[in-house]
Amino acid sequence: MGKYLAVRLADSIPTVWLVLTLVFIAMRILPGDPAIAALGDMALPEQLAEFREKMGLNVSLWQQYLNFLGGVLVFDFGKSYMNGAAVVDLIARNLPYTIELTLVATLMGFTAGVPLGVLAATKRDRLPDTGVRVFSLIGYAIPDFYLGALLLIVFALNLGWFPINGAGEGFVDRMYHIFLPALTLAFVKAAFIGRLTRTSLLEVLGKDYIRTARAKGAREPRVIYRHGLRNALLPLSTGMGLSLLATLSGSVAIELVFNRPGIGRLLISAITERDYGVIQGGVVVFALLVVAINLLMDLLYIVIDPRIRVQ
């Protein structure tokens, strides 16, 4: 297992390097000048030159690239052009909020999505099935930022049940603040998971061993949950990985709408301000999270299906 992990991690190095290089190039191609973004469009040429020198933007692109890669190796992304804070500190402050949002949304999405999928599969072509399919369709179609704004207006502004923005302090307050943004992401996730569960379970429910279980007199809940759902978990776990990644990227818009701290909001503001160090640092973290989630999913396959062995 250890060797497998090492090989998988080594495999991911070129991917991460490629992502870093693409981001570095993309930032330099993108029109806009970090010095003007930081000092204003009427800054004097001397002020701009001084800023570029201070931030290492006056050296050649190759030198900037090597400096960047060298920094990545020791997890040092330099300082923010805007406020002088260490990029690593900015990420460390924001990352927990994004992870927290992703996990809570995933939990909520699965808690709602799996039972909905089971309901739809077991009541195939009947009203509950149609209901779940319509729900899935809406979940797929509605943009998360729009749904977020809608929930904010109804539940925070008009009913006053939830806070309008921020992330809260202390566990209870944080959970209170996270409910609406997580619900927004969970809605989309539940739609996806519900549909996936339905499809996967329907396929399993047509297998011989399900018929055998029923013939042996097993009760229907046992047939569905013990024999059916358990075997439907493998494609579901693939879906979970994809869904987790989608939630991670979806958090960008949600953090803005709900004015929550997080890596997404940090990245958006950094892109607006051409804060290269923060963008590069944020993307590295996102890339590492994607690699970690993919690896985790692969390991989960082994746990779920003992027939899969590490080769």
Place this chain on the structure above:
Amino acid sequence: MSLNRREFLELSAAAAALGLSGPSVARAQSADDVIRIGIAANGPRTSDPNQTTQGSDNWATEQMYEQLVRPEDGDFATTPDKYVPTLATEWTTSDDAKTWNFKLRPGVQFHKGYGEMTADDVVFTYKKAIDDGTNKTIMSNVADVVAKGPLDVEITLKSPDVNLLGTTIFSNNTCIVSKKAYEELGAEKFMTDAVGTGPYELTRFDPEWGSAMKRHDGYWGEKAKIGAVECVYIADTTARTLALLSGNVDMIEAVRAPGWVDSMLQRDSSLQFDMTVPGSFNTLHINLTRKPFDNLKVRQAVMYAIDRQAVADALKPMGGFMAGLQPDFFPAGFKTEALPSELQYKYDPEKAKALLAEAGFPGGLDFDSNCSQREDYSSTMLIVQEQLRAVGLRMNLIIGDHTAYHADNRSDKNTLAMHSSSYPPIPTQLYFQQLSSKSEVKADGKGGGNYSHYGAAMPGIDDLLAKALMATDYKTYEDTCKEIELQVLRDLPLIGLSTLSFTVARNGKVNLGYPVKSGYARWRFHRATKSA
């Protein structure tokens, strides 16, 4: 202890209810003694007034720091005699307007127990601004700052400046900071924990959330009526608007787009709107190096084709009209009727067409121009585009990212470049930044903000500007600035499109204690009260 199912459910419900109500109760208890403002930016960059590069951060620095002199709250000092004593109680200037002496107010205490302000702190602040400030332009004329006594400071200038109070003394970069605090904390810590003399002192600086301040009990003047101020950063327009409507914040920075105020009033008619006049100066640079805009007749056609009153009206109540480059109540500003008739440029599309025909373009002409996607830029330029189209000036407007737009402008990539900037009643600042040959834009990005190339592509106002800047009496200064206004209206390298007020939407329960009439995009809350 064991719980049955019913007890468990009851306890869970109680815990959930407590969790839901807890934060609301906490907010309600403190709400009357705190003012929260929703700032239209992602997060504060610094609390050191010397290092600010983001205008929004000034909402916090305005509460925490003071200069030697200030205008009345909610206003600009349009002439030097309108400044009021603040950390200085009196001041004198030499006949050549090059030596200024300030007597400091005794007994002014810095925040957090850093002691009494002295001349050393003033000298330290000014030298820090000269060496390391983010706006060295305003300090470039300062030759030296010397402590002549514990409460006596002398500033000597390289050239005369009859407007020193406006150009240099009343500036963010010259907010007086504590020398002792700076030396103890170090430059980096000072960025997020600066120490001033203002009515509020910093208690929290969070780069994601914002800044919090509490009343400075040792303040030399009338103590702040509200106990705390919080500047909460909410960049997203929808989130900021909802925060105000829900009562989560007491005021927000407005969206400066047509119809925004009306839409807010439809939602809550009790909202109040504070607006500075003029706010931003929206100008339009005509690139004189791009044919056919080097032709005066074409520029005159552009001027006659743009209905500037309509532009201002479309932006109402935030928009305002400018006959030249300054609003009429600013020094050197003209009312339309006070201008020579040929320089009034009253909207006349037929005349614009005739001028175009005279210039050799009877069928009009096509050209590209870049524009920022930011609401104030795009809404103004879309109106201008339609007005120009009506006379045959077909402007293909390429709307893009705001940061990229400015970078492109600074690299001379635009034909008609709109610019929006705030200026105090010091006309020479606009002339220097947008019209002097020293500020001419360069293709390599190393130039300045004169996107028209005025003064280089054709003779400009450099001589007049030098004369104004060397004036040793205010009348000469103002008269020379008026000459510049007329010269620019004759040459038309730059058009004053409109002014656009900085606007804050405020909950009606908050009373600022003074009317906001003019000034920079920030105002103080120390006189504010809040009704239940």
